[in-house]
Amino acid sequence: MHRKLLMNEERVRRNLTDDAGCVLCGVTQESILHVLRDCHGANVVWSQGEIKFRNGSVDSSIKFSGLCWLLWKNRNMYIFQQYNHTTEELICSSKTVVSTIKDAVANTDRSRLSWPVRIKWCPSSSGWVEINTDEAFNRDDEIHTATGW
Numbered sequence: 001m002h003r004k005l006l007m008n009e010e011r012v013r014r015n016l017t018d019d020a021g022c023v024l025c026g027v028t029q030e031s032i033l034h035v036l037r038d039c040h041g042a043n044v045v046w047s048q049g050e051i052k053f054r055n056g057s058v059d060s061s062i063k064f065s066g067l068c069w070l071l072w073k074n075r076n077m078y079i080f081q082q083y084n085h086t087t088e089e090l091i092c093s094s095k096t097v098v099s100t101i102k103d104a105v106a107n108t109d110r111s112r113l114s115w116p117v118r119i120k121w122c123p124s125s126s127g128w129v130e131i132n133t134d135e136a137f138n139r140d141d142e143i144h145t146a147t148g149w
């Protein structure tokens with residue numbers, strides 16, 4: 001993730017802004033470690049979230065990734081929607097993320113897995129505008145769970 005996610009520290013390095021401060025708490029250097037570990041909400045998720053990690057387990061790696069994703073989304077929700085999660089909401093969301101991941105790992109039915117199909121993007125024909133979207137849904141009940149642009 002180093003230099004891949006545009007924290008303000010990286011945005012300053014790329015001359016996209018002159019303010020390297022954290023948008024959530026105002027600390028002077030918004031680095032990846034700050035957003036995912038040290039910022040107030042992140043610190044609460046890691047210290048009070050009651051999420052257990054076992055060294056080297058796949059389960060722990062997936063939980064770790066899920067929580068990093070949650071914290072990144074939290075930061076972006078504040079920037080783009082001006083919504084600041086409460087500490088309780090973050091802890092609740094972190095439990096939901098971990099629970100969802102654990103259920104998905106436990107209920108993986110290998111027989112339902114299929115080979116990935118590579119889809120190549122192609123430019124649209126002249127005169128057309130193309131909008132790329134994606135979504136995820138539960139195969140069993142076909143309830144849509146996420147849609148992105």
Ligand SMILES: [Zn+2]
Nearest residue numbers: 022024025039
């Ligand atoms: Zn912060």
